[in-house]
Amino acid sequence: MVDMHGLEEALRTGDWLEPQGQDDNLDAKLIRSTLLKFQGSGDPRGLRIKDMHIRGKLDLAGMQLPHNLEMVSCHFDTEIELSGASLKGLNLSGSHLMGLRLFAIRAEGSILLIEAVSQGPVMASQSRIQGQLCLDLLVINSDIECVVLDGAKIAHGLTLNGAKIDGEVRAVGAEVNGIISMDDAVIENFDGDALCLDRARILGSVRGYNVTMTGALRAVSMDITGSLELDGAVITNRDCSIVLRQSKIGQDLDLTGVSLFGPLLLDAIQLGSALIFETSVVDSPAGISLSLARAELGGGLSVSSSAFKGQIFASSLEVGAGISLRNVMVRSQDPLAMILDSATVREGFLSRDCVLLGGIQAIGASFARRVELKDLKISSQFSLVFDDCDFGGDFTIRNATLTGEVRALNARVRGQLRVLESSVEAPDGDAVSFNTAVLTDLAVFQDLELTGTLQLTSSRSENGLILNDIKVTTASPVAIALQDATTSTLRLGQLILGQAGLDLGGARISHLKVEDASTLVLPRIADAQGLSIASWSGFVAGDRKAARAWLDTISSLSGRSGQQFQGQPWREFARLYRDAGRPEDARWLQFCAALRITASSPVRSKLIRIPYGLLVGFGYYPLLVIPWLVIAWLVVFGVVSSNQASFTPTASNASTMSVVVDGRVDNVYVTGATNVPKGYPKLRPSIIALETALPAISAGQTNAWRVTGSSWLPLVLAAVRAFGWLLTALLLAGLTGILRKE
Template identity: 30%
Template sequence: MTAQVRADDITAWVERLTAAAERGEPLDLAEGLAADSAARNPADGDKWGPDRQIPAAALRTVLIDRNLAVDPHGVRINGARIIGPVDLENVKFEHPLHLTACRIEDHIDLTGSTLKELNLNSSHIKSLGLDQATITGGLFANDGFTATGEVRALGAKIGGQLSLNGATLTNSDGYALSLDGATITGSLFAADGFTATGQVRAIGANIGGQLSLRGAALTNPDGNALYLDQATITGGIFADDGFTAAGEVRAISATIGGQLSLNGATLTNPDGDALALDQATITSGLFADGFTATGQVRALSATIGNQLSLNGATLTNPDGNALTLDQATITGSLLAEDGFTATGEFSALGAKIGGQLSLNGATLTNPDGYALSLDGATITGSLFADDGFTATGQVRAPAATISVLSLNGATLTNPNGYALYLESSDITTLRLTPAHVDGTTDLTRATITDLRTSPKIPPLGRLIATGWQITDVHGLIRTDRLAATQWLKSTPPGHGFTAQPWHALAAVYDRNGQPADARRLRFTAANETTAHAPWSTKPLRWIYLAVAGHGYYPLWAAVWLAGALLLGVFITDHNTEHFVPTDRAAADKTAAAHAAETHTPAPQPITAADSCSRYPAYPCFNTFNYTLAGVLPAATGVTKADWAISSTAPAVLTLGLPALRTLAWIFTVVLLAGVTGLLRKG
């Protein structure tokens, strides 16, 4: 309960404060108490008697007194209980204000105020407002400083440092510390046991020195623990040596002039992002060795000027991405060795890594998705995933550009899908000698200058390699064609068969002076093509097989040619009523003459379905000869065109016979090419 303040008390305290300010002496109300006395503890300030209770109104009166000749030491109060709201809004006090080891039970309002220095070391306060305030020196709230409400300094200007070492800020339903838009010329220290319950935020703030959070503990599990979006921190961020955060740590679009150090830190936000650094610029590297994160660690489109080190780190986000570096630029290396583990996807889509990406001995686990995603990434150095590297889930780098990709001794496990997916990637050297592969290796359209495999066994896992380009190979498949055949035949069911990978490897054999191996590999590919063709190409392959036996049976074309002729005869014979004389007048004349002689009516009009006896002087329609001339391009004894298809004939005649003629041409060409040896076998 706030003590009652009498006017006489205010006057008396004004006199005491004025005298102390003029002499430059502190007003120490705990003087004479033992250093370990409970009476010195502001936590028990509600028990302090009237002799230590300063009315807030008295403090205001002194600070706004323009006639007061204040000593350069300013106003210094220690061990007091300040009663009532501390209304110092827009106060201009060009001297230090020290309220140390005090108990301040109401809000301190310094909005728009100007001070030379503010010292709140060891004090216990309710809340503090410094919006748009100017402190030409530093702000100190160390050594057990405690706030049970928001400490707020939006747009404030602090000419020195802001020090919160060992402070405790508690505002679980809102912001513990708000520094949005603030300018701190020096450093911000919130280390050495600093704790905050509620959000710590400095959106768009400008910190001229470093931000130190070493050993700090931030707690805001349902939101942001640390919010530094668009902030500029010239001297780097140090959140290591046991730093913990429950809730999201974010610095999206922030500019960090030095390094970001998270060595040994623990970030926990299981339902969201543990660390968000999207579009951030970190000049001197990100170091997170031994780092632990529960929730996603993300740095989309971030720029890291030196290396990113995650050696020994543990990242856990089983329902999403454990680490997201999509479109990030890392000018140095990305190191994730020495027991690094990621549960959830490790994603660096389109990232640019100027040095190496080292995953030696790392463990990546995402059994229902991608363990490692490097789609479109550019790695100027090498990608080392050796020495016990383990991935459960797909390892993928489609369309990536990598100097050396080494998987010596690695274990890749994704039994129901791709264990290694390198479609359209450009790799100078691919060292594919893993200890174990359970899944498919996809090298579709990959460009590999040098493929190095085991010298003793064929490459492990199933292979898809449509469109790959290989300059050279080493290992068993270089000298053992059967080993190469075994690997090429391992394409999993449902992916079809293409001869291109066989021919690409055969070309390597040709270049290496192994023409016999090259010919046998191509021959085997030809025999495998039909059996393993995808459904989209099977109809054409079936036609090729039926017509010419895939080039090995060209006389089958003669059978199809005869079939086309017989089908044409059948169609013609069953549609004679749709054939009419080409010389209608001549046909009508002979029909009329025959009708006059026999006293029978003449057919009108005349069709090939009518008996030839009714127009004896006009050439009779011959089904076989007409079909032979109309369908078979190489037919002899071409019949004069005495008959034609009527304009009302059905499509089976107007389209069917020309289609058969086209097919007959094709069959004839295939037959002639096969007979003369021009048709390529295989």
């Protein structure tokens, strides 16, 4: 066994004290005694011991050691006690320990435990280390707490590279100036925290490349001036894999290649730069996989080639740059896979090739620049919910396959809105809904296949709306709803709506353009009451029969046959023809509308409307009176011509006349069929017919002749005369404009 003399010599010269022959034993009490004796003296290199077996407990608590203490590759029977001690530096690399107590130690240099093995914890709470604390390749086997650095201050970093620690590493409230490095470390604390950095302050970065933790990485209210990098880390804890709530990280949080088995909780975190996931896996199938509620990211959120099992919850998230999702899969048991309610994104939101089992909800969120969701697949009751959102740039959905409603009620899109080349299935309701939305720029819905309705009720499209190549399958009578919508231009292309229709009720359209195409099939109109159009173009504007056929679909739509005919849309289309300088087309269209009003009227109304239509075309064609007058004239002419003997002169002195018959003079009664006295007007059926059909005209015939030989003929003439007065009144009213149609 080495005696005190050997120890003193080693301390005086600074040489290594190593075993001599087979004797490698060294009494721990001798070490203490020697150090007490040589306090303030000895070689600057300090006491250096190598490959020795230290017998007994080495208790150096409270000692003031002005030099280094190095015990390399040594074996200790019990834990080392250095609590409250002051020394220049400590090196226990390669040694086998039963534990190390460094409470409130003061070290001017570094503390090294490289490749050391300990059967007990390393306790260094409230320690002050002016150098580095190096635990690289350290192996610790303990029950719960393996490394405790609560309240410690370390001036030049903490390293645990390659360490294997069976228990918790804890540094609550610690302050580390420099990097904390855990590359390739393995830390296991089942059902607890593997690493706890609550309230720690790191004036540098934390790095854990390929670290493996069984137990949580917990760092609530931690403050890091640099970055937190966990590339390739594997962390398993079913309650939470990483907890960084209310922490501050000055630069990136890099989670490239991580595999996290348990929720990642980043609530109220403050990042100076970006949050990065690349080829990462977060597995928390029973609930939330990633929580970013109230988090503040100075940079962006970048997720690529990653998978999340569990919901991404990011309510009230603030992102200083943009959100980028590329080749991401999210599987959630909740109907929503991602929640961004009230989020603020100061740049854009870009999604490419993502698959979500659950929808995206961003109620009340704000996106300063473009939002583009491309090649997106979602299966949920609600695939996209952007109610009350403010989009500062373009909002594009392209080549998406969505099972569940797309909804953006009361949203405001300051750039272009484009929903293109996508399919949406919501068979029990609305497939796409932008009700009450304000669309500042052009809105385009094109090349869509929808199961469920397209809703744009009460929306406002300030720079135009395009609906083209849309196929809608729905049990509702309305396939596309533009009720009470306002748009500067509505361009309608190919719309295949089945038995459903287009609801234009109350819509206000500055310009309607129906695309010119020989194969275009106009959609049915479900409702157009209150429709207002300032101008129009396209083949409907140029073809009045096409306009009539389109308007006819309103009343012929399935399920609407018993409803009152909508005349206002017909009048609106007629006005458009008049404004375009085509009054004849306008009149014809209104006449067609009047025919349909008559057909749908009650029987009592029909008794008035049918004659009104037959006689003057409901006021639109007053010259129809002329054929009726001709008919009346022909009737009277025929009756009078065949019954001339029933007419006698009205003058008494002309009622008889003398004639010579067989040389004898006789008095005979005068009729229209006989000769008349000289100077008396002869009966002329054509004039009688004219005066009867047009009672306002008097040629003297009706004053000169009367019916005396027939009981029914006066009734016929009276009826025709009354009919003539009616026709004359209608003709004059129509020609003078007194007869109005509206």
